[in-house]
Amino acid sequence: MTTYTAPVDDMQFILHDVLQISTSGVPGFDELEPDFTKAVLEEAGKLASDVLHPLNKVGDEQGCRLENGVVRTPEGFKAAYDKVCEGGWIGLDCDPEYGGQGMPHLLNSCVGEIFVSANMAFNMYQGLSHGAYNAIYTHGTDEQKRTYLPKMVEGTWSGTMNLTEPQCGTDLGLIRTKAEPQDDGTYKISGQKIWISAGEHDMTDNIIHLVLAKIPGGPDGVKGISLFIVPKFMVNEDGSLGERNAVSCGGLESKMGIHGNATCVMNYDGATGFLIGEMHKGMRAMFTMMNEARLGVGVQGYSQGAVAYQNALAFAKDRVQGRDVTGAKNPGGVADPIIVHPDVRRNLMDQKAFTEGARAFALWGAQLIDRSQRSGDAESEALVSLLTPVLKGFLTDKGFETTVLAQQTLGGSGFTTEWGLEQFVRDARITMIYEGTNGIQSLDLVGRKLGLNGGKTVMGFFELIKSYIKENEGDAALKEGFLDPLKAASKDLQGAATYFMQNGMKNPNEALSGSYDFMHLFGHVCLGYMWAQMAKAAYVAKANGTGNAAFYDTKIATGRYYMARQLPATGMHRARIESGAAPVMALDVEQF
Numbered sequence: 001m002t003t004y005t006a007p008v009d010d011m012q013f014i015l016h017d018v019l020q021i022s023t024s025g026v027p028g029f030d031e032l033e034p035d036f037t038k039a040v041l042e043e044a045g046k047l048a049s050d051v052l053h054p055l056n057k058v059g060d061e062q063g064c065r066l067e068n069g070v071v072r073t074p075e076g077f078k079a080a081y082d083k084v085c086e087g088g089w090i091g092l093d094c095d096p097e098y099g100g101q102g103m104p105h106l107l108n109s110c111v112g113e114i115f116v117s118a119n120m121a122f123n124m125y126q127g128l129s130h131g132a133y134n135a136i137y138t139h140g141t142d143e144q145k146r147t148y149l150p151k152m153v154e155g156t157w158s159g160t161m162n163l164t165e166p167q168c169g170t171d172l173g174l175i176r177t178k179a180e181p182q183d184d185g186t187y188k189i190s191g192q193k194i195w196i197s198a199g200e201h202d203m204t205d206n207i208i209h210l211v212l213a214k215i216p217g218g219p220d221g222v223k224g225i226s227l228f229i230v231p232k233f234m235v236n237e238d239g240s241l242g243e244r245n246a247v248s249c250g251g252l253e254s255k256m257g258i259h260g261n262a263t264c265v266m267n268y269d270g271a272t273g274f275l276i277g278e279m280h281k282g283m284r285a286m287f288t289m290m291n292e293a294r295l296g297v298g299v300q301g302y303s304q305g306a307v308a309y310q311n312a313l314a315f316a317k318d319r320v321q322g323r324d325v326t327g328a329k330n331p332g333g334v335a336d337p338i339i340v341h342p343d344v345r346r347n348l349m350d351q352k353a354f355t356e357g358a359r360a361f362a363l364w365g366a367q368l369i370d371r372s373q374r375s376g377d378a379e380s381e382a383l384v385s386l387l388t389p390v391l392k393g394f395l396t397d398k399g400f401e402t403t404v405l406a407q408q409t410l411g412g413s414g415f416t417t418e419w420g421l422e423q424f425v426r427d428a429r430i431t432m433i434y435e436g437t438n439g440i441q442s443l444d445l446v447g448r449k450l451g452l453n454g455g456k457t458v459m460g461f462f463e464l465i466k467s468y469i470k471e472n473e474g475d476a477a478l479k480e481g482f483l484d485p486l487k488a489a490s491k492d493l494q495g496a497a498t499y500f501m502q503n504g505m506k507n508p509n510e511a512l513s514g515s516y517d518f519m520h521l522f523g524h525v526c527l528g529y530m531w532a533q534m535a536k537a538a539y540v541a542k543a544n545g546t547g548n549a550a551f552y553d554t555k556i557a558t559g560r561y562y563m564a565r566q567l568p569a570t571g572m573h574r575a576r577i578e579s580g581a582a583p584v585m586a587l588d589v590e591q592f
């Protein structure tokens with residue numbers, strides 16, 4: 001019942017008018033000419049609309065089944081997966097040495113949004129593989145890379161990330177899975193992992209599990225964790241598949257959403273594993289991939305909001321109820337379409353303004369990752385590290401909220417399965433939980449990232465906003481609608497950071513009680529900054545007479561809405577932060 005159209009024009013605007021990628025000086029970005037990116041995005045859009053989106057409901061209704069140890073994915077998933085592989089999409093940003101196309105992460109993020117909007121559960125199979133590819137690519141030996149990466153890039157083998165166990169999710173120091181060293185240099189891996197996405201399925205010939213485990217005798221806690229490659233089928237020297245390894249799927253989780261993705265209990269019964277990276281340095285290996293993985297989940301969050309908005313908008317133009325209070329807009333009909341009503345407008349504007357701002361923020365984050373990886377730019381790396389918990393936490397919280405707003409646009413139809421909006425709500429919900437819950441993201445932001453480089457990175461961010469405002473203050477249209485609100489919001493952010501500095505040292509609860517608000521305050525400032533830049537690009541393009549004037553007018557009006565209606569939330573978040581720990585910590589445990 002739902003449909004999906006890739007937002008190619010909006011992505012093109014962000015890539016070329018706002019981020020101005022082909023002249024941004026990042027190695028490899030000069031290839032990203034507008035015609036080229038348009039062709040790639042349109043092709044991805046076709047696959048998303050015609051193949052992946054029609055399977056979204058099928059996946060939700062059928063779910064996955066475990067039959068004699070084999071997980072059966074929903075009807076049509078395997079054929080669609082083969083099409084994704086044939087198109088070379090799996091290795092879009094992977095190294096050409098292993099068969100990838102060597103495209104920037106930025107372009108992959110655009111394609112990621114398109115595929116995830118179309119079918120989040122389906123896209124998780126290749127999403128998890130990409131995480132495993134990155135782990136091996138970054139930390140594996142040459143031999144490990146040669147053995148696993150070409151097949152993973154072509155998509156005939158997939159990958160997983162195995163961290164969680166029944167007794168540990170957030171606190172990985174509690175991991176019990178054991179890795180016993182063997183004489184031949186391999187390890188015997190024993191233990192149980194739970195909730196492993198794409199842990200077992202019928203779409204690829206082999207599954208390469210990346211598993212966190214402890215080598216006996218190592219340090220306690222997170223310092224004693226190592227990372228291992230554990231293939232489902234052993235790989236012979238000539239690259240062919242050998243015998244089945246001692247790893248199996250012990251069950252499938254029944255869950256609220258993403259039914260088309262298999263969430264597995266994985267049992268390791270003395271399975272053969274290969275150490276990847278240094279012994280006891282598994283957490284460090286995981287951390288180097290975290291910026292990219294968390295940005296990926298942030299993209300998942302707003303993507304569900306984006307597709308939900310498209311469908312809510314179509315409904316609002318079609319459904320007739322009541323009359324426009326200022327005069328009938330559909331006098332020949334029995335009533336006016338609900339989009340005439342201010343409250344429905346508010347609802348749709350919230351969805352649109354968030355989604356477009358989020359897209360720009362995520363693509364800026366992806367550009368920073370490319371700049372840090374391709375130019376070795378330490379400042380970009382530090383900045384994206386600072387922004388990562390915001391990209392993950394804010395974009396998924398607000399992305400979920402956007403799906404609920406879209407559901408509300410449909411009234412009762414939004415609650416029924418027939419219209420499909422409720423699936424977006426259910427699917428988006430997990431993005432706030434996995435890859436580190438959003439509460440943990442906020443602790444990372446306040447506890448670790450604010451102090452990054454002795455506080456220089458966050459000061460650099462404040463300076464970035466300040467100099468942007470100063471540079472553009474002469475532009476009257478930009479100043480009133482965009483720069484003044486951004487200045488006020490940025491002042492709230494700096495005020496909140498100062499509160500933490502002055503009070504958090506004496507009592508950490510003063511900082512941690514406000515961390516969630518701080519993450520949202522930060523997110524709003526980032527989106528405000530994005531909207532100011534988008535408005536500027538739209539004004540410039542309009543003045544130059546290039547492109548579609550109606551598109552730019554819409555952009556400016558949507559941005560004005562965000563600045564006027566969403567950005568003032570920074571004042572509320574600051575007030576909550578400055579109320580301190582006392583209201584949060586007032587009750588004894590027994591009083592709850």
Ligand SMILES: Cc1cc2nc3c(=O)[nH]c(=O)nc-3n(C[C@H](O)[C@H](O)[C@H](O)COP(=O)(O)OP(=O)(O)OC[C@H]3O[C@@H](n4cnc5c(N)ncnc54)[C@H](O)[C@@H]3O)c2cc1C
Binds near residue numbers: 436437
């Ligand atoms: C559908 C699905 C797919 C998943 N896929 C994978 C996968 O592929 N691989 C994998 O390894 N894992 C996966 N997970 C696991 C997921 O990453 C964890 O659920 C998540 O990290 C949270 O851990 P937990 O559920 O054990 O919650 P807990 O750690 O028990 O936390 C419970 C609550 O307490 C809070 N909390 C915990 N510690 C603190 C603290 N110190 N300060 C403040 N608050 C705290 C948390 O924010 C949370 O709200 C998946 C989970 C699901 C449901």
